[in-house]
Amino acid sequence: MTLLANIGTKAQYNAHTWCNPVNLDYTYAIFDSDKNISYRSGADPAVVEFRGGYYMFVTRSMGYWYSADLRNWRFIHPEKWYFQGSNAPAAHNYKDSVLYVTGDPSGAMSVLYTDNPIKGDWKATPAILHNLQDPGLFIDDDGEAYMFWGSSNVYPIRGRKLDRNRRFLPAGDVVELFGIDMDRHGWERFGENHADTVLSGYIEGPWMTKHNSRYYLTYGAPGTEFNVYADGVYVAEHPLGPYVYAPNNPVSYKPGGFMNGAGHGSIVRAVDGSYWHFATMAISSNMNWERRIAMFPTYFDKDGLMYSNTAFGDYPHYAPNHPRKGEFTGWMLLSYKKPVKASSVKDGFDASRIVDENAKTFWVAQVNDDNQWLEIDLETMGRVHAIQLNYHDYQSDIYGKVPGLFHRYTIEGSVDGINWLMLADKSENYTDVPNDYVELAMPAEVRFIRFKSIHAPMNNLAISGLRIFGVGSGKVPAAVRRLEARRMADRRDALIRWEARDNVQGYNVRWGIAPDKLYSSWLVYDVNELELKSLTIDQEYYVSVEAFNENGVSVRSKTIKIE
Numbered sequence: 001m002t003l004l005a006n007i008g009t010k011a012q013y014n015a016h017t018w019c020n021p022v023n024l025d026y027t028y029a030i031f032d033s034d035k036n037i038s039y040r041s042g043a044d045p046a047v048v049e050f051r052g053g054y055y056m057f058v059t060r061s062m063g064y065w066y067s068a069d070l071r072n073w074r075f076i077h078p079e080k081w082y083f084q085g086s087n088a089p090a091a092h093n094y095k096d097s098v099l100y101v102t103g104d105p106s107g108a109m110s111v112l113y114t115d116n117p118i119k120g121d122w123k124a125t126p127a128i129l130h131n132l133q134d135p136g137l138f139i140d141d142d143g144e145a146y147m148f149w150g151s152s153n154v155y156p157i158r159g160r161k162l163d164r165n166r167r168f169l170p171a172g173d174v175v176e177l178f179g180i181d182m183d184r185h186g187w188e189r190f191g192e193n194h195a196d197t198v199l200s201g202y203i204e205g206p207w208m209t210k211h212n213s214r215y216y217l218t219y220g221a222p223g224t225e226f227n228v229y230a231d232g233v234y235v236a237e238h239p240l241g242p243y244v245y246a247p248n249n250p251v252s253y254k255p256g257g258f259m260n261g262a263g264h265g266s267i268v269r270a271v272d273g274s275y276w277h278f279a280t281m282a283i284s285s286n287m288n289w290e291r292r293i294a295m296f297p298t299y300f301d302k303d304g305l306m307y308s309n310t311a312f313g314d315y316p317h318y319a320p321n322h323p324r325k326g327e328f329t330g331w332m333l334l335s336y337k338k339p340v341k342a343s344s345v346k347d348g349f350d351a352s353r354i355v356d357e358n359a360k361t362f363w364v365a366q367v368n369d370d371n372q373w374l375e376i377d378l379e380t381m382g383r384v385h386a387i388q389l390n391y392h393d394y395q396s397d398i399y400g401k402v403p404g405l406f407h408r409y410t411i412e413g414s415v416d417g418i419n420w421l422m423l424a425d426k427s428e429n430y431t432d433v434p435n436d437y438v439e440l441a442m443p444a445e446v447r448f449i450r451f452k453s454i455h456a457p458m459n460n461l462a463i464s465g466l467r468i469f470g471v472g473s474g475k476v477p478a479a480v481r482r483l484e485a486r487r488m489a490d491r492r493d494a495l496i497r498w499e500a501r502d503n504v505q506g507y508n509v510r511w512g513i514a515p516d517k518l519y520s521s522w523l524v525y526d527v528n529e530l531e532l533k534s535l536t537i538d539q540e541y542y543v544s545v546e547a548f549n550e551n552g553v554s555v556r557s558k559t560i561k562i563e
Contacts, residue, residue, distance in 0.1 A: 015439040017316040018317060020259065021390075022278075023433055023436055026292070027062055028040050028402065030399045038399060039393045041060070041289055042293045043058065043264065043291040046058075047278045048092065048099065048266075049093060049271060054066070054070055054268065056278065056293075057086060057089040057091050061401070063075055063081060063085075063120075066118065069319070070295070078119070079119060079120045080120065082105065085105070086101070086102075086104070088103055088134040089103030099113065103135060107131055108128050109129055109132060110129070111167075112124050112125075125167040127166075129147065129170070132147070133150065133204075134151040134204045135149045136206040136208055138239060141210070143164060145164040146159055146161055146240065147159065148206040148208060150203060150204055151202065152204070153201060156176045156180075157178055158174050159239065159240050160172055161239075177234070178243050178245070179203060180200065182222075183537075184536055186535045187221070187222070187250045187253065188201045188232075189201055191226060193255070201221050201223060204220045204264060205219060205264035207266045211304075215236045215237070216234075217234050218267065219233070221263065224264060224280060225289070229281075230250035230254075230263045231250060231265055246305060248512060249536070250534065252296060252298075252307075252308040253534065254313045255534075256525075257523045258357045258358070258465060259281045259282070259314055261280055262277075262280075262296065262308065263280055274320065274325060274326070275300075276297060277297075278293060279308075285392070290393075292435065297326025305517065305519075311510065313523075316331045316385070316386050331469040332471060332548065332551065333505065333550060334378050335355045335449070335466065336505050336525070337352075337355055338355055339377045339379070340352055340355055340376050341375045342363060342372075343372045345364070345366060346365060351374055354465055355466070360464070362392035362464040364394050364462045365462070369453075370452075372453045373453065374450070378468065382472045383443045383445050384449075384468055385443045385469055386437065387423065387469065388437045389451070389465075390463065390465040390467070391434045391463055392463060394458070394460045395459055396459055396460070397459050398457070402457075406430045407436065407455065409426050409452060410427055410454070411450070411452075414448040414449075415447055417447070417448045420450060423438075423444055423446075423449075424440070449468055471550075475551055476549070476554060477503055477504045478501055478502075479555045481499045482499040483497075483544070483545055483557045485543045486562065486563050487562055492535050492537055493535065494541070495530075495531055496509060499528065500528040501528075504548065506547075507523075507528065507545050508521055508523050508553070509522045509543065511541055511544075513539060513542070541561070541562040544558070545557045
């Protein structure tokens with residue numbers, strides 16, 4: 001095997017893949033500045049297509065992002081915007097003539113509009129809509145406008161018709177559409193792994209998607225800070241209902257892996273007709289509202305069921321402009337729990353945390369200078385295709401949208417740990433890349449990986465994940481055997497077990513309402529069982545499990561019914 005040299009310099013220009021979380025120059029929150037808690041956050045994404053490009057509006061971001069391809073995003077400082085940023089914003093493209101946005105943090109808001117979002121010369125309709133939290137604006141093909149809203153553990157999602165010709169003033173009564181129903185829907189229960197039996201879950205963030213003349217109103221639950229934050233959907237024949245609960249809910253669910261959560265998002269129809277769900281992921285390390293953005297391919301099956309594919313959802317997938325768009329690349333994690341050496345350690349935050357596949361844990365260097373490094377021993381040779389570098393905020397002391405932030409670093413590879421060649425050269429990078437993802441222009445066969453920091457903008461150099469993706473040189477695991485699945489006395493819960501296999505990192509559990517509709521998944525490391533608490537009490541379910549390691553993914557087990 002050979003090491004391919006100097007391949008990193010063009011990687012960012014030749015990339016055909018992406019890896020969640022999406023690498024945005026996330027804004028630093030000011031919400032907890034009075035407590036001296038500094039962290040980046042991005043949540044509640046509203047993504048729309050407008051005149052062939054894409055715009056992403058994100059909570060408290062002091063602006064928004066533009067992309068030509070749904071993969072590379074550029075921040076826009078608009079001429080006019082909310083002083084403290086929007087909150088859970090809504091956006092709608094009306095016939096490529098006007099882009100509408102709303103989302104005032106106060107809950108009392110005008111509808112903003114522009115025909116030039118790159119410039120950002122937003123104007124406000126001379127009318128105020130009151131008591132709106134998490135608004136969702138929708139204009140139907142016939143020009144009729146509707147507002148949906150809701151963010152509560154008590155009140156339901158509501159809707160109302162608006163008069164677009166009269167400054168979006170209310171034109172009808174408020175209609176209560178649907179509320180949270182935790183007694184029936186296990187996934188709507190509060191807490192990590194839906195374990196809280198006291199507090200009521202939140203229902204929030206409605207977003208309307210029209211497909212084949214049907215109205216799909218998605219909503220987030222049960223809480224943004226939890227690994228089980230997800231989006232469900234109700235379906236109707238009219239924007240104001242009546243709505244029917246989709247049997248395969250939640251339709252976007254990612255409770256396992258490096259970074260969890262896939263809720264309170266939006267669905268954008270790309271120019272080629274494909275659908276993409278942008279959602280909120282949780283870090284919740286510095287505080288509960290520390291979040292990131294994810295993108296998942298979204299589909300409608302032959303029966304009209306909507307679903308997002310979140311399987312291996314924070315591994316590399318083919319980008320929207322690739323012929324295999326949305327598909328998993330098959331590039332596995334070569335770095336999981338591998339030995340790590342570091343230049344220094346501060347406050348006991350040791351370097352093993354960068355390979356534990358947990359975004360909440362992190363390494364901190366003793367000082368933040370250009371003498372800090374990390375070295376991972378992959379233990380065997382592997383073919384590296386991509387690298388994701390996730391910085392973490394540890395006592396960063398940065399607040400708001402600060403101009404001029406940037407990260408500079410290099411990542412090298414080696415066969416013997418002595419002779420090093422460049423894989424990713426960001427030594428001249430002057431952009432802000434807190435979750436940087438580099439796809440190598442050509443794969444490199446190496447055993448050792450070395451990261452060298454040149455500049456990081458925070459007070460302390462901290463990294464939560466240096467994730468090395470590729471294909472190992474060993475064998476793919478054998479198929480899972482002896483799969484068992486039974487529902488508990490509480491039919492919202494099920495216990496799924498299988499025989500542990502040798503030479504595995506973990507397992508991907510897939511389940512759904514029929515053997516050919518295993519649309520949901522949960523990735524687990526190092527264990528061979530899963531307590532699944534996200535079922536609907538009167539719905540049948542089926543399950544299959546696949547094993548994986550750094551060499552690939554096994555064939556799926558036999559699909560069985562959860563009895």
